[in-house]
Amino acid sequence: MNRDLILILGVALMAILAGCEPDAADEKPSPPTVASAPSVPSPTPRMYPVTAATRETYQFYCAQCHGTKGHGNGINAPYLTVPPRDHTKADYLETRTDEHLFTAIQQGGLAVGRAPCMPSWQHTLDENTMHSLVSYIRELCQCEAL
Amino acid sequence: METPKKIFLIGLFFLTAGGWCIGAEASPALVQEKQCDTCHRFSKNDAIKSAPDLFFSGDKFQKEWLENFLKRPGTIRLAGPTRDPGFLKGKPQYTGPHPALNSKEARQITDHLMSLKTLKDLAPLELPELSKGARVRVKILFERDYSCIACHQSYNLARQPRGGISGPSLIDAGRRLRTEWVYQWLKNPKQFVPQGRMPLYAFDEETLRKMTQYIMSHKKEPENK
Structure with a gap:
C-alpha cells in the first residue's frame, strides 16, 4: 500500500517537473565559452617585428614563387610540380611552429620534409631577417601556431 | 733604313692604327645608334636599368652565340627582365622582341661586347663532360638539394624543358655562357650583380665544378637538325 503511494507520488512529481521545463525551441543560446571560440591571432608583440625591410625582402625574393600578396601564385607557381605555399591560409600554417617556418626558410623545404622547390636562404639572408619573415607569414595568415 | 721604306712603314703604321681605332669606335657609336644603352647598362656606374647588365659580357657570353643572338634574338628570360617594374606580376612592361641586327652590325657589337670584362686574367677552366650517371646525380643536386628548378628552366630526363621562369632559361646555357663565368657566378654572383634574386650558395669546390x-x-x- 505504502509502496504504491510512493510510486504514484514519484511519477506525479516527475510529470510536474517535466512540465516546468521550457521547450528546446524557446531556449536562449548561451554565450560561447572561451574554449569553443575560434582561434584568434595573438596580439602579443613579436620579438622580430615586421618592418619595411621585411616586406621588401619578401617581395624581392619570396614573391617570385609565393606571389606579391602571399597567395602562392607567383610567376614560377604554374611551372612547379608542388604549388608554393599560400601564406594567407591559416589551416596549414597554424599547424606549424615558428621554428618549423624558420627552418624551412633557412635550410629549404627538404629540411622540414616539404617540397624541395623551396631553396635554402641561409647564405643570402641574416637570421634576424629570416625571423622577421616568419612574423610576416604570421601576419599574412593571421594565425599563430596552435 | 732607306727613307722611302721608312715613310712607307710609318704610313702603314698610321693606316693600321687608324683603321683599328675606327673599328673600335664604330661599335660604341652603333650601341648608341641602336639604343642598346636605353635598356642595358654598359658600366657598373650607370643607373640601374631593366635589362641584363652587359659590362661583363666578355666574361659571360660565348662569342658565336652572342653574334647569332643579335641577328636572330630569342627569349631567355621568359618572365621578362628581373628589374622590370611588372616582373613580379607576370606583366613585364618590356615584352620584346629584342631588336635584330644585320650581320655587319651584329659582328661589330659582338666584338665590342666581348671586350667588356670585369674578370681579369681568369684561367681557362677545362671541365670534362659529365658521364650519364654523374649527370643524373648532379641533376638531383640541381633540382632537389639546391632547388634551382624552381626558377630556371632546364631539361628533364626526357629532354623536355621544365622549371620556373623567374630566372634565365638554362636550356641553351652550354652554348650561351662561358664555363668560367658560370663557375664564378655560382661561386659568388655578387661579383657581377650586387643584389640578385637568386639565393647565394656556399658550394664546396667539387660541387661547384659539378654544378658548372x-x-x-x-x-x-x-x-x-
Missing part, C-alpha cells in the same frame, strides 16, 4: 658542368651540359639541338 651540369649547367654547361644544357645545349639545344642545332636548328638545322
